[in-house]
Amino acid sequence: MNEKSQVRDVYDAVADPTRRKLIQMLADVEELPLHEITVHFQMGRTAVSKHLSILKEANLVIARKVGRETRYRLNATPLKEVQDWVSFYEGFWNERIAKLNLLLEEKK
Structure with missing residues (x-):
């Protein structure tokens, strides 16, 4: 299965406390770029990106490219x-x- 068609279980996605914190953070704003999200965690940008990817696979986060940066917003459905x-x-x-x-x- 290629990455574009992969769908992750929503329960698996919300099982991790870091991802729950990301969901909560994104619920409070319209959207955030990765660099603004990363400052709230004691991990690197790559680790935060991995957590966001898992949330994207569960359709909980929508990513939008704006120039060179990617902005993320919550899809709570x-x-x-x-x-x-x-x-x-x-x-x-x-x-x-x-x-x-x-x-x-x-x-x-």
């Missing part, structure tokens, strides 16, 4: 899959807590 999965478990735990509360009230 794939995060909906994560939200849907987590929200199922929110309902699961709310139901369990409600049942526990009923049991505790019965014990009084």
Whole structure:
């Protein structure tokens, strides 16, 4: 599979704390060039670029060339899959807590 057609799983992409920090950073701005992103990390430009590439493969980041620099912006749409999965478990735990509360009230 060539690099252009590779699609990475969104869960794999957000599993790394550095990539989650990148997502959060890009959520707060319209777009940022690589050199402005890199200053927020204690790693080199190449390492930050690799993390951004993984986010691009999961379609979480969109890159745009402006002259010699590449600017990055967040595409939050794939995060909906994560939200849907987590929200199922929110309902699961709310139901369990409600049942526990009923049991505790019965014990009084």
